[in-house]
Amino acid sequence: MAHHHLLGQDSAIFSPSVARIAASTARDWSYVDAWLSSKFHPRPVPSFERNNDTLKALLALASTNEAADEERSLLAKSEAAALQELKESESKVSNGTRPLREGLLDAVQHNLPPDGHTALDAMAHMALQLGVAFPEPETLGRRMCELQSTIYDTEQMKARVEILHQHIDAEAARINDLLRELQNDDYQPPIQLAKQNLEIQRKVKALSAKLPELQDRVAALAANTDSSHPTIADIARDEQEYLAVLARKKELDLQLASFQGLPSNPDMARSELEDLRGQLRSITSQRDAVFEGLVERESPVKRRR
Structure with a gap:
């Protein structure tokens, strides 16, 4: 039994498929270690857990990184070739006699780092979008602040319009429900409507009778007080009283409108x-x-x- 068990282990260890997998894994780890060493040079590679999941993730990362490096290299070569062609064409046109300003600009542009090129391109695109003929950092910054302020004001206006639209929709739905209720054949006006009409007419007559007295009192108070220097509190109080009377008048007018066909004399x-x-x-x-x-x-x- 022990002999057969040992034979099974030996066949498992020296299996060609297992050996191929082990060799492939070793090559992958060797490639990953070399790539990590090149990225962390001159520092040592940090320690990490070496398992299949880590190997797969590092292989994918290395492959993506190499593809990006190749794209960057191709882009740099194409830019260099285009720049060389541009230089040659300019040299042919100018026959070697170029103004000092163009040479200075070319020198500045050629010696800019990648971040400088990115910033210069961003400023150029921003100036083009904002319509600035002679862009300067201060002008572009001010225009960007104005643009942000305009965007914020527009968003606030949009929010207010949406709230107003919701209120209008709610009121329209309520009015439609009321209209359907009034147009229904089963609708009957309240029984106490005539009594309410008489009561409202009585209140209107009483208020109309008191109106001259109130006007006289207001005139007397205005004559006794210094009306040339009213306070904000007085104006606010008068406004609230006026609005309350106006609202009451509108309510009475609406209630009286339903009884226009009835005689006003009791x-x-x-x-x-x-x-x-x-x-x-x-x-x-x-x-x-x-x-x-x-x-x-x-x-x-x-x-x-």
């Missing part, structure tokens, strides 16, 4: 009510007489006679 209204009651009694008497005639005609006793 005596005339009472007379019209008595006429309607008389008509109702007459119609009721006619109905009772017709009903009694029908009963007498259809009665069995009447037919036996």
Whole structure:
């Protein structure tokens, strides 16, 4: 048994497939170690756990990094070739006699670091977008601040418009519901509507009677006080009182609008009510007489006679 077990272990250890996998893993780790050493040079590579997941992640990172390096190298070569062609074409056009300003600009541009090129391109694009003919850092910064302020104001206006739109939608839905309720055939006005109309008319007459007295009191107070120097508190209080009276007047006007067809004089209204009651009694008497005639005609006793 032990002999067979040892043979199984030996076959597992010296299996060609296992050996190929081990060799491939060793090559991958050797490649990863070399890549890490090149990136951390002259410092040593930090210690980390060496397992299959780490190997896969490092291989993917190394592959991506090499692809990016190749793209960067190709881009640098193409830029260098384009620059060389541009130099050659300029030298042919100018025959070696170029102004000092162009030479100085070329020298500055050629000696700029990558960050400088990026910043210069960003300023150029910004000036183009903002429409600045002679861009300077202060001008571009000021225009950017103005643009940010405009964007913020626009966002605030948009938020206010959205809130107003929501209120309008809610009021429109409420008005539509009220309109459907009023247009429904089952709708009946409140029973106490006539009583409310009379009560509102009485209040309006009472307020109208008190209005001259109130105006006289206001005139007397205005004459006794120094009206040339009103305070903010007085103005605010008067405004609130005026708005309250105006709101009350609007409510009364809305309530009176429903009773425009009724007479405003209580005596005339009472007379019209008595006429309607008389008509109702007459119609009721006619109905009772017709009903009694029908009963007498259809009665069995009447037919036996």
